[in-house]
Amino acid sequence: MNKPEQKVALDYQQLVEENAQLKRSLQALEQDQLVAYQMQHRLLPTNEAVIGGIKLTYLLQPALHLSGDFLDFWSPQPDKLVFYIADVSGSGSASALVTILLRYLLKKYTSQGELSPAELCTRVNNELLASGLEKHLTLVVGCLDLPTQELTYTLAAHLPVPLLVSEEGVKELEGEGLPVGLFPGAVYKDYTCTFPEQGRLCLASDGVLEVLPGQGLQARQVEWQQLVAATGGDVETLLQRLANAERGWPDDVTLMTLSGC
Numbered sequence: 001m002n003k004p005e006q007k008v009a010l011d012y013q014q015l016v017e018e019n020a021q022l023k024r025s026l027q028a029l030e031q032d033q034l035v036a037y038q039m040q041h042r043l044l045p046t047n048e049a050v051i052g053g054i055k056l057t058y059l060l061q062p063a064l065h066l067s068g069d070f071l072d073f074w075s076p077q078p079d080k081l082v083f084y085i086a087d088v089s090g091s092g093s094a095s096a097l098v099t100i101l102l103r104y105l106l107k108k109y110t111s112q113g114e115l116s117p118a119e120l121c122t123r124v125n126n127e128l129l130a131s132g133l134e135k136h137l138t139l140v141v142g143c144l145d146l147p148t149q150e151l152t153y154t155l156a157a158h159l160p161v162p163l164l165v166s167e168e169g170v171k172e173l174e175g176e177g178l179p180v181g182l183f184p185g186a187v188y189k190d191y192t193c194t195f196p197e198q199g200r201l202c203l204a205s206d207g208v209l210e211v212l213p214g215q216g217l218q219a220r221q222v223e224w225q226q227l228v229a230a231t232g233g234d235v236e237t238l239l240q241r242l243a244n245a246e247r248g249w250p251d252d253v254t255l256m257t258l259s260g261c
Helices: 003-042 093-112 117-131 217-231 235-242
Strands: 049-051 054-061 069-074 080-088 137-145 150-156 163-166 169-172 191-194 200-204 253-260
Touching: 003 093, 049 069, 054 069, 054 235, 069 093, 069 253, 080 093, 080 253, 093 117, 093 137, 117 137, 117 150, 163 217, 169 217, 217 235, 235 253
Parallel strands: none
Antiparallel strands: 049 054, 054 253, 069 080, 080 137, 137 150, 150 191, 163 169, 163 200, 200 253
C-alpha cells in the first residue's frame, strides 16, 4: 500500500472511531435525558385530585422530553390549598432541574410556617440569584383559604394572566409583578379575591399563546380568553381545541384548573 492509500485508510479509521465515540456520547445524553424526564414526571401531583372540595386538573405537554414548565398543589395545613404554575427560561436539562429546585423550595418554605405567596416569591427570587444558575422564571403562586374561599395570589410576570370563570363570565385576575430570579431586591405583592362557588380558575403557560391565531401578544391573549369562555376552561376540551397534529407543540404547554365541586 502506497503512502496516499495509507493516509486514506488511517483517515477512514479515525472517522470510524470518531463516529463511534459520537454515537456513545449521544446514547449517554439520551439516557441522561430519560432519567431526568422520569424524575420530573414522578414529581408531578396526582391529576384530578380533590382537596377541600376543590378539584385540580392539569395537562403538562413538553415540546421535547424535558419541560421548563411545572406545576404543583398541596395542602400544608388542613384549611389551606397552595398551588403554583411556573415557566423557566430556556429549555433542556438545566431548565428542568430548576423546576425541581423550585418545587423543593416551595414545599420547604410552606412546611416551615405560613407564608404569603409574595413572601414565597421573594424567597425563591433570592435563592435563584444566590445559586448562580443564571435562570429565571415566571410564576403564579396562590393560597386558597378553604373555609372562607378567599384566594391570595401573586403574579410574577406570568402570561397568560390566570382567568377566573364564574356565572358572571370570564375575567383576568388583577395584578402584576417581576420575573423570579432576575432582579435583586424584586418586590412582590399579594392580591386577593373570592373564589366563586362552582367557579373555576384557569391557568396556563405561554405555550398556549404560541398555538393561537392573532398578531401580537395582546391579540393572542384575547383569543385565549375567548377560548376559555367558549369551553368553560375544561382542560380536555381546551386540549382538543389547541392540539394540531401537523404543527405539533412549538413550546411546552401547561394547563391547570381549580374547580369548585
